[in-house]
Amino acid sequence: DSGVTQTPKHLITATGQRVTLRCSPRSGDLSVYWYQQSLDQGLQFLIQYYNGEERAKGNILERFSAQQFPDLHSELNLSSLELGDSALYFCASSVADPGGETQYFGPGTRLLVL
Amino acid sequence: AQTVTQSQPEMSVQEAETVTLSCTYDTSESDYYLFWYKQPPSRQMILVIRQEAYKQQNATENRFSVNFQKAAKSFSLKISDSQLGDAAMYFCAYRGSWGKLQFGAGTQVVVTP
Numbered sequence: 001d002s003g004v005t006q007t008p009k010h011l012i013t014a015t016g017q018r019v020t021l022r023c024s025p026r027s028g029d030l031s032v033y034w035y036q037q038s039l040d041q042g043l044q045f046l047i048q049y050y051n052g053e054e055r056a057k058g059n060i061l062e063r064f065s066a067q068q069f070p071d072l073h074s075e076l077n078l079s080s081l082e083l084g085d086s087a088l089y090f091c092a093s094s095v096a097d098p099g100g101e102t103q104y105f106g107p108g109t110r111l112l113v114l
Numbered sequence: 115a116q117t118v119t120q121s122q123p124e125m126s127v128q129e130a131e132t133v134t135l136s137c138t139y140d141t142s143e144s145d146y147y148l149f150w151y152k153q154p155p156s157r158q159m160i161l162v163i164r165q166e167a168y169k170q171q172n173a174t175e176n177r178f179s180v181n182f183q184k185a186a187k188s189f190s191l192k193i194s195d196s197q198l199g200d201a202a203m204y205f206c207a208y209r210g211s212w213g214k215l216q217f218g219a220g221t222q223v224v225v226t227p
Contacts, residue, residue, distance in 0.1 A: 002160075031213060037157075043205065045214040056212050088157055094213070102149070103215060105159035 003027065004106035006091050012112045018079040021109045025072055025093030031055070032074040033094075033103060034066060038087035049074055081113045116141045118208050120218035127196045128226050134181075135191045135221045137206030147209040148182065148189045153220070154202040162204070165189065193223070201225045 003026035013019055025032050034046040036059075045058035049068035060066075063081075068074045078085060088110050092103040117140045127133035139148070150162040165173045165182050173180050177194045193200055206218040 002158075033214065035215075042219055043215075043217040045216070048213050050213075056214055058214055090159060092159075092215075102161060102164055103209075103213075104161065105151075107156075107158050110157075 002104040004093050006106035006109050010110045017081050021076040023074045023091030029093035031094045033092040034076050035090040036087045086113045116208050116216050118216050118218040120221050122221045124222040126224045132194050137189045139187050139208050143210045149207040150191045151205045152202045196225050198225050
């Protein structure tokens with residue numbers, strides 16, 4: 001158990017819908033990262049937050065957005081869902097940034113868009 | 115941009131034997147970190163080992179060790195005394211000055227009794 005929690009574990013929804021994925025980092029960790037794992041794209045970085053502020057953006061679609069709240073939990077919002085958004089979404093957390101701190105991953109949320 | 119290459123889609127090893135997974139990366143940065151993560155069938159991403167680029171000594175964690183060749187930009191993982199529980203997908207990852215991890219495509223390790 002990494003100490004990072006993600007809810008829900010599984011999500012099945014329809015095209016055009018909107019979903020919210022939630023992540024709670026390890027106690028004391030200020031940085032939260034979101035990654036997407038799909039069969040065709042592999043593991044890709046989406047976005048990073050540090051202590052409530054957006055720190056870096058990767059290959060995140062405009063239909064996707066995220067935020068980190070004062071209690072440091074983070075939410076990833078996916079809207080106007082398409083079939084291709086079906087993937088495993090990971091949240092990871094680390095103590096500090098920058099500094100090369102190790103990222104610990106949550107169990108992931110499996111999203112299936114039908 | 116940094117790229118991470120894992121050229122072995124699958125490696126097979128017998129129990130108690132040793133297997134080595136290859137990883138190469140491309141970067142212009144001098145300060146960075148390299149990781150190996152394991153993803154078993156549960157899909158959980160589990161940290162196996164970490165290497166700081168400024169350290170010349172290769173990292174070791176129990177049966178797992180790395181061969182870090184900075185000049186060659188190579189970072190291989192050796193699994194010794196392989197066990198059935200080692201069967202998983204293994205990802206090599208690079209972290210530079212920015213916090214994000216750049217992952218390779220992964221190597222599936224199959225352990226046979």
